[in-house]
Amino acid sequence: MPNFHAKVFVSLRPSVLDPAGEAAKSAALRLGINGINKLRIGKSIELDITASSEEEAKNSVEVLSDRLLANPVIENWTFELHQSDLDSDI
Amino acid sequence: MPNFHAKVFVSLRPSVLDPAGEAAKSAALRLGINGINKLRIGKSIELDITASSEEEAKNSVEVLSDRLLANPVIENWTFELHQSDLDSDI
Numbered sequence: 001m002p003n004f005h006a007k008v009f010v011s012l013r014p015s016v017l018d019p020a021g022e023a024a025k026s027a028a029l030r031l032g033i034n035g036i037n038k039l040r041i042g043k044s045i046e047l048d049i050t051a052s053s054e055e056e057a058k059n060s061v062e063v064l065s066d067r068l069l070a071n072p073v074i075e076n077w078t079f080e081l082h083q084s085d086l087d088s089d090i
Numbered sequence: 091m092p093n094f095h096a097k098v099f100v101s102l103r104p105s106v107l108d109p110a111g112e113a114a115k116s117a118a119l120r121l122g123i124n125g126i127n128k129l130r131i132g133k134s135i136e137l138d139i140t141a142s143s144e145e146e147a148k149n150s151v152e153v154l155s156d157r158l159l160a161n162p163v164i165e166n167w168t169f170e171l172h173q174s175d176l177d178s179d180i
Contacts, residue, residue, distance in 0.1 A: 001125075003127070009134050010134075011134070011136065021135075024135070024158060024159065027158055028154055028158060031153065031154070031157060031158060033150045033153060033154055035091075035139050035140040035141050035147075035150065036137055036138070036139050036150075036154075037093070037137075037138040037139065037140060038136075038137060038138040039135065039136070039137040039138075040135070040136050040137070041133060041134075041135050042133070042134045042135070042136065043131060043132070043133060043134065044099050044100075044101070044131075044132045044133065044134035045111075045114070045129065045130070045131050045132070046101065046128075046129070046130050046132065047126055047127075047128060047129040047130070048126070048127040048128040048129075049125050049126050049127065050125040050127060051125050057125075060123045060125065060126075063121065063123060064118055064121070064123055064126075067121060068114060068117055068118060068121060069114065
Protein backbone atom coordinates (compact mmCIF):
# COMPACT_ATOMS: atom_id res chain seq x y z
CA MET A 1 0.00 0.00 0.00
CA PRO A 2 1.28 3.49 -0.74
CA ASN A 3 2.76 5.70 1.95
CA PHE A 4 1.76 9.29 2.47
CA HIS A 5 3.41 12.09 4.36
CA ALA A 6 1.17 14.67 6.02
CA LYS A 7 1.86 17.91 7.81
CA VAL A 8 -0.95 19.26 9.98
CA PHE A 9 -0.89 22.87 11.19
CA VAL A 10 -2.94 23.72 14.24
CA SER A 11 -3.34 27.40 15.11
CA LEU A 12 -5.41 29.24 17.68
CA ARG A 13 -8.51 30.92 16.26
CA PRO A 14 -7.92 34.66 15.79
CA SER A 15 -10.35 35.52 18.61
CA VAL A 16 -8.48 33.38 21.15
CA LEU A 17 -5.78 35.02 23.27
CA ASP A 18 -2.24 33.63 23.00
CA PRO A 19 -0.30 34.51 26.17
CA ALA A 20 2.71 32.38 25.13
CA GLY A 21 2.88 34.26 21.83
CA GLU A 22 2.67 37.61 23.63
CA ALA A 23 5.47 36.55 25.99
CA ALA A 24 7.65 35.53 23.03
CA LYS A 25 6.92 38.90 21.38
CA SER A 26 8.04 40.76 24.51
CA ALA A 27 11.12 38.57 24.85
CA ALA A 28 12.03 39.32 21.23
CA LEU A 29 12.16 43.04 22.09
CA ARG A 30 14.53 42.32 24.99
CA LEU A 31 16.64 40.31 22.53
CA GLY A 32 16.96 43.47 20.42
CA ILE A 33 14.55 42.40 17.66
CA ASN A 34 12.22 45.24 16.79
CA GLY A 35 9.36 45.43 14.33
CA ILE A 36 7.37 42.33 15.28
CA ASN A 37 3.70 43.24 14.99
CA LYS A 38 2.06 39.91 15.65
CA LEU A 39 3.29 36.54 16.85
CA ARG A 40 1.12 33.48 17.39
CA ILE A 41 2.30 30.05 18.44
CA GLY A 42 0.66 26.94 17.05
CA LYS A 43 1.47 23.27 16.54
CA SER A 44 2.73 21.41 13.52
CA ILE A 45 2.35 17.66 13.39
CA GLU A 46 4.23 15.54 10.86
CA LEU A 47 3.07 12.02 10.19
CA ASP A 48 3.57 9.09 7.87
CA ILE A 49 0.52 7.04 7.04
CA THR A 50 -0.05 3.96 4.91
CA ALA A 51 -3.41 3.89 3.14
CA SER A 52 -4.94 2.23 0.09
CA SER A 53 -5.54 5.55 -1.67
CA GLU A 54 -4.86 9.24 -1.32
CA GLU A 55 -8.56 9.74 -0.59
CA GLU A 56 -8.42 7.33 2.34
CA ALA A 57 -5.25 8.94 3.72
CA LYS A 58 -6.91 12.35 3.42
CA ASN A 59 -9.98 11.16 5.33
CA SER A 60 -7.83 9.65 8.09
CA VAL A 61 -5.82 12.84 8.51
CA GLU A 62 -9.02 14.90 8.60
CA VAL A 63 -10.53 12.77 11.37
CA LEU A 64 -7.22 12.81 13.25
CA SER A 65 -6.89 16.60 13.00
CA ASP A 66 -10.45 17.34 13.96
CA ARG A 67 -10.85 14.87 16.79
CA LEU A 68 -7.37 14.41 18.24
CA LEU A 69 -4.78 16.97 17.21
CA ALA A 70 -6.86 20.15 17.39
CA ASN A 71 -9.58 21.42 19.67
CA PRO A 72 -12.02 22.84 17.10
CA VAL A 73 -13.62 25.11 19.72
CA ILE A 74 -10.49 27.27 19.96
CA GLU A 75 -8.25 26.04 17.14
CA ASN A 76 -8.22 25.91 13.35
CA TRP A 77 -6.30 23.29 11.40
CA THR A 78 -5.09 22.77 7.88
CA PHE A 79 -2.94 20.07 6.37
CA GLU A 80 -0.76 19.16 3.41
CA LEU A 81 -0.60 15.59 2.15
CA HIS A 82 1.59 14.04 -0.47
CA GLN A 83 2.56 10.55 -1.47
CA SER A 84 6.01 9.48 -0.30
CA ASP A 85 7.72 6.42 -1.65
CA LEU A 86 10.12 6.07 1.23
CA ASP A 87 9.81 6.55 4.93
CA SER A 88 10.42 10.19 5.64
CA ASP A 89 13.06 11.30 8.07
CA ILE A 90 10.84 12.59 10.85
CA MET B 91 8.81 50.10 5.73
CA PRO B 92 7.68 46.83 4.15
CA ASN B 93 5.91 44.15 6.13
CA PHE B 94 6.89 40.51 6.04
CA HIS B 95 5.06 37.40 7.10
CA ALA B 96 7.10 34.52 8.46
CA LYS B 97 6.23 30.98 9.44
CA VAL B 98 8.76 29.19 11.64
CA PHE B 99 8.60 25.41 12.06
CA VAL B 100 10.25 23.92 15.12
CA SER B 101 10.58 20.14 15.28
CA LEU B 102 12.33 17.79 17.65
CA ARG B 103 15.60 16.39 16.34
CA PRO B 104 15.12 12.83 15.06
CA SER B 105 17.19 11.41 17.94
CA VAL B 106 14.97 13.02 20.59
CA LEU B 107 12.05 11.02 21.97
CA ASP B 108 8.56 12.47 21.51
CA PRO B 109 6.23 11.01 24.16
CA ALA B 110 3.37 13.33 23.19
CA GLY B 111 3.63 12.15 19.59
CA GLU B 112 3.67 8.51 20.70
CA ALA B 113 0.57 9.12 22.84
CA ALA B 114 -1.22 10.73 19.89
CA LYS B 115 -0.27 7.76 17.70
CA SER B 116 -1.74 5.32 20.21
CA ALA B 117 -4.87 7.44 20.61
CA ALA B 118 -5.31 7.44 16.81
CA LEU B 119 -5.50 3.65 16.88
CA ARG B 120 -8.21 3.79 19.53
CA LEU B 121 -10.02 6.28 17.27
CA GLY B 122 -10.02 3.63 14.55
CA ILE B 123 -7.32 5.18 12.39
CA ASN B 124 -4.87 2.55 11.26
CA GLY B 125 -1.71 2.84 9.22
CA ILE B 126 0.12 5.64 11.02
CA ASN B 127 3.81 4.76 11.03
CA LYS B 128 5.32 7.86 12.55
CA LEU B 129 3.90 10.93 14.25
CA ARG B 130 5.95 13.78 15.67
CA ILE B 131 4.59 16.95 17.23
CA GLY B 132 6.37 20.26 16.73
CA LYS B 133 5.58 23.96 16.89
CA SER B 134 4.68 26.41 14.17
CA ILE B 135 5.03 30.11 14.86
CA GLU B 136 3.47 32.71 12.59
CA LEU B 137 4.64 36.28 12.81
CA ASP B 138 4.40 39.63 11.08
CA ILE B 139 7.50 41.77 11.09
CA THR B 140 8.30 45.21 9.71
CA ALA B 141 11.84 45.60 8.44
CA SER B 142 13.72 47.82 6.01
CA SER B 143 14.59 44.93 3.71
CA GLU B 144 13.93 41.23 3.22
CA GLU B 145 17.53 40.57 4.30
CA GLU B 146 16.97 42.34 7.61
CA ALA B 147 13.68 40.51 8.22
CA LYS B 148 15.40 37.21 7.45
CA ASN B 149 18.19 37.96 9.94
CA SER B 150 15.69 38.89 12.65
CA VAL B 151 13.67 35.70 12.14
CA GLU B 152 16.86 33.63 12.24
CA VAL B 153 17.97 35.14 15.56
CA LEU B 154 14.46 34.77 16.93
CA SER B 155 14.23 31.11 15.87
CA ASP B 156 17.64 30.15 17.14
CA ARG B 157 17.62 31.99 20.44
CA LEU B 158 14.00 32.18 21.49
CA LEU B 159 11.59 29.92 19.63
CA ALA B 160 13.66 26.74 19.42
CA ASN B 161 16.08 25.00 21.73
CA PRO B 162 18.86 24.11 19.25
CA VAL B 163 20.13 21.34 21.53
CA ILE B 164 17.04 19.22 20.93
CA GLU B 165 15.16 21.01 18.16
CA ASN B 166 15.62 21.91 14.49
CA TRP B 167 13.95 24.88 12.88
CA THR B 168 13.18 26.13 9.41
CA PHE B 169 11.20 29.11 8.21
CA GLU B 170 9.41 30.61 5.25
CA LEU B 171 9.36 34.37 4.76
CA HIS B 172 7.51 36.45 2.23
CA GLN B 173 6.60 40.09 1.85
CA SER B 174 3.03 40.95 2.76
CA ASP B 175 1.42 44.23 1.87
CA LEU B 176 -1.34 44.01 4.41
CA ASP B 177 -1.49 42.78 7.97
CA SER B 178 -2.12 39.08 7.83
CA ASP B 179 -5.03 37.53 9.61
CA ILE B 180 -3.16 35.68 12.33
